[in-house]
Amino acid sequence: MPRSLRATTFALWIGACLLAGWAGVGVAPRGAIATDETSPPAENAEVARPEVILILKGGQRITGTLISQDDTTIVLRVGAVDVRVPREDVEHLNVQRPARERYRELRSLIDDADSERLLQLAEWLRERGLYDEAMEEIAHVLSIEPDNPEALRLRLLINRLIALRERTANDDAREPRERAVPRRAPVETDFPLLSEEQINLIKVYELDLSNPPRIIIPRATVERFLERYSEHPLVPTTREGRTAFHRKPAAEILDVMFRVRARDLYADIRVIGNPASIDRFRDAVSRGWLATACASTACHGGDAAGSFRLYARRPHSDEGVYTNFLIIDRHRMSGDVPLINYEQPALSPLLQMGLPRDDSAYPHPNVRGWRPAFRNAQDRRFRQTVDWIESLYKPRPEHPIDYTPPGPSVRPAEGPVER
Structure with a gap:
């Protein structure tokens, strides 16, 4: 089913829920639009602006986020655009219940195996900025349909939106350079985080070679592997054998390196994406x-x-x-x-x-x-x-990473190391 048709079908289904009386609250009576319940929340980062439905006197409906209202104008944000509506044109202003509350009720109506409707719900969540909840639904769909193209598309899109939101938040948090007041240290400045090299090494150890992301093994690394481990029976020694080995896909070369336990070379391998x-x-x-x-x-x-x-x-x-x-x-x-x-x-x-x-x-x-x-x-x-x-890969590897978490020290896991 085309995406636009799926979205229309889901919108009609939500509309039916609205008519059932559980998706919206706070319906202002005719001619009584300006009420305390419909006023924008106070300036508090933890209080989200309410989602509302404006019903115009001509019957048209506008759904968006309530930005502000005064005696003459109501301002809604529809997508990325602020729409100004003269108050005299509005017959009803319906304030929706919080999106998370409506999400929980919508979710209770969808079967865990109904991947199509779950993805429609994830799109609904994305439109309302509830990225974590959307990603949870997408993860569930991918757990039952790992190659679902719509789930993969939505996951990529929302990951980009999350990264953009985090960059924007970091930019907003920066103080002007010319300000003389010393900057206040972030809450978690001292929390030790893994480096890019350490993250990449974990990726190598956690790879599922039956379904790997992109792997890059430099030619020089393959050459060192062939030289250092030439006595191992899995390593080719003839010119023809080595030439053929170089031509293998990276996942097949890495499989041999795992079997040989060439751990001294794992740090040279680059994994693009995540296991x-x-x-x-x-x-x-x-x-x-x-x-x-x-x-x-x-x-x-x-x-x-x-x-x-x-x-x-x-x-x-x-x-x-x-x-x-x-x-x-x-x-x-x-x-x-x-x-x-x-x-x-x-x-x-x-x-x-x-x-x-x-x-x-x-x-x-x-x-x-x-x-x-x-x-x-x-x-x-x-x-x-x-x-x-x-x-997770088993038997569990002991990641060769020197890392001390905050708080009392903990001992690394013990057990067989196969990689």
Whole structure:
């Protein structure tokens, strides 16, 4: 079905929900538009401007974000354009309930296997700037349809929008050069983040060679490999054999390097993009629940996080994703218990501590403000996290990265290293 037709179908479905009386609230009575309920929120970054529907006296409807209103004019933002509507032309102003609240109700009406409608919902979320929720739905669709072109397109688009929003936020946060007042240090200036080289090395170790992103192995690196490991039976020694080896796809060359355990050369390999398991961690785990339920500044992303602290300022950036991934992979609780149980993922403390305490094998400490991240072990986010753990390369490698997380030190994971 063409994208425009799908969007129209979904809009009609949402319209039916509106008529059912649950998607919109605050309908102003005829002739009584200016009410406290429809006034823009106070200047507070955490309070979103309301979405409204203007019904004009001629019957036309305009949906947008309420920017401002006074005795003569109502200003709506429709897409990227501010539309000024004379108040005398407006018959009703309907204030919608918060988008997240409507999202939860819309989501409850869609079956987990209905990928088409889930992607339409993701587009609806994108239009309202709810990128994390949209990425969660996209990750779910890709977990059941890994090659879904619409899901891949939306994921790429939203990742670009997130990067643009983060760059804009950083630009807005910068102070003018000529200002003499010393700049205030960001909250997480001292949080150690992985370097590009360290991130790339994790990519190499986490690759699924049956479905790899683009891999670049310099010719000089292949030459060194052939020279250093010439005595290994998998390494060709004849001129013809070496010429043929150079012509192999990068994934096939890397497969041989893995089998030979040429770890001294892994740092020379460049991975463009992310391994599938890391994309799943970012989309289904970090965006799905970890960043909001666990890595917030009020929890394990703040100064009072104790021995387990995650990067909270830009958790979905490459630095944030890979740093938090390594911290989670290496962290040990008391009794030397790892956060992730790779043999029985559902029993991982990382997941169990997100369940209601009465249902958990590892109940979360009773701290102020804590709420379960999952309703139960059948919760979609819980299942997606189990799927992510199962998708990781096994046996688990010990990443040769010198990294000390904030807080008390933790010991790297032990176990067989096959790469």
